[in-house]
Amino acid sequence: MITMTKDTMQIVREQDVVPFRNRVRELSTKIGMSLVNQTKLITAASELVRNMLKYANGGKIILEIISKNGQTGVRLTFVDEGPGIENIPQAMQDGFSTGRSLGLGLPGAKRLVNEFDIKSKVGSGTTVTVTHWKNGR
């Protein structure tokens, strides 16, 4: 796997979400991703960045264009230093929420992207990585 471009954005308040979404759109347009796939990736990103703000008061996001086996894609890594998730399988269930929301954020984001990985340690934080390939497969 080769990383072609890489940059980082800090998210500390709600308004930071808009420029972040625009940056994801720029990257996915740059690699020629279709509109539907762009929308899926940005929507997933929007869910994950909300979680980061809500549960961890923000964090940082690494945005990359990567290439693997001749495929190009966008990879986003959400890193926070929040309270962490105690029970990941439970958090990944549709309709489960500790925060009075619909509970679609994590499972919905997973359905929208090609690759999804979540790691969390209680007391030290959560890292979510998502990758969406140019052709959406």
Next chain:
Amino acid sequence: MERIPILKMGPFLLVTIQVDLYDRLALNLENDLINMVSKTGARGVLIDISAVNIVDSFMGRILGNIASMSRIMDAETVVVGMQPAVAITLVELGLTLQGVHTALNVEKGMELLYDKTDILTEQAEEDNDGETDDHDD
């Protein structure tokens, strides 16, 4: 603070969302709309989202809330102009916007509102009543 304008058009309220939504802005819109329905006695609310590129679970929930709250206040809500990519993404995310009326464009949305609220029939009945009285004399 940034706000989305609400226009009054006869018995209906019209909202065209032209900016990228973030959570606070969507919450303000929900609040403003319900207050406007109460203040003006509007019978319908039309929300045009044709310029909205992203609807995630939070904004989807706000749209549902606006529809439910308006209904309790005796007003119908129609969401119009959803982009195909947004519709595909919403369903995959797991959000089907139950209870929210939708239409393809503003024109069809207006027709639907007139249909749902029976305003035209009410007006016609009033007119007819007047005519019948005249003929009886």
